[in-house]
Structures are given as structure tokens and as C-alpha cells.
Amino acid sequence: MEAAQKDAVLALFQKHHAFPRVLSEKFPHVLARIVETWDSATASEECFQALMLADPRRTQGFPADAMAEIFALSRLHDSVHVKKATSPFDIWAVSQDSSKFKP
Secondary structure, three states, rough: OOHHHHHHHHHHHHHHOOOOOHHHHOHHHHHHHHHHOOHHHHHHHHHHHHHHHHOOOOOOOOOOHHHHHHHHHHHHHHHOOOOOOOOOOOEEEEEEEHHHHHO
């Protein structure tokens, strides 16, 4: 990702009052990974899943304030990059695709 794209993602965080202060101060590598994967739906989903789900290889999890920021960024990502249903049987993707419910 180019510097201009990274700046745009960080500006988006600021705009939505979701700038991750704890991550930027204590876990800059985690914030860099989130920013790097932001524009790729697959990569960002994998990134957030890896950060939020327990991994037995990690000796400890994130502190509550860092975890709250990761979760908030995940929700922001989902609201900005709405999933489209890949199948009529994919009820979770359909539920997020608000265009299906417009009159």
C-alpha cells in the first residue's frame, strides 16, 4: 500500500472518531497490518479474525483497551466495505447487503 493510501485510511479512522490511540502507541505493528490490509476484503477479514480469535501460540492476549479498538476498527471496516452475497444461501452476507432491502 502506498503512503497516500495509508494516509487516507488513517484519515478515515479520524473522521469516524475511531483513531486507535492504544494500538498506535503500544502495538504499531498491529495497526500497520490493519492499515495494510484495509482495502482487501479477504485480507482484512483474515487479519481481524487472527487478531480477535484466540491463538494457542500467543502467550497472552491484547489488553481490553487495545481489543476494543481492534473490534471498533473491524466494525468500521464492515460498515465501509459492505459484503455482497456470493450465494442466495449465504444468509449472513445477505443480511449485510442493505441494497436488497431498498423499496
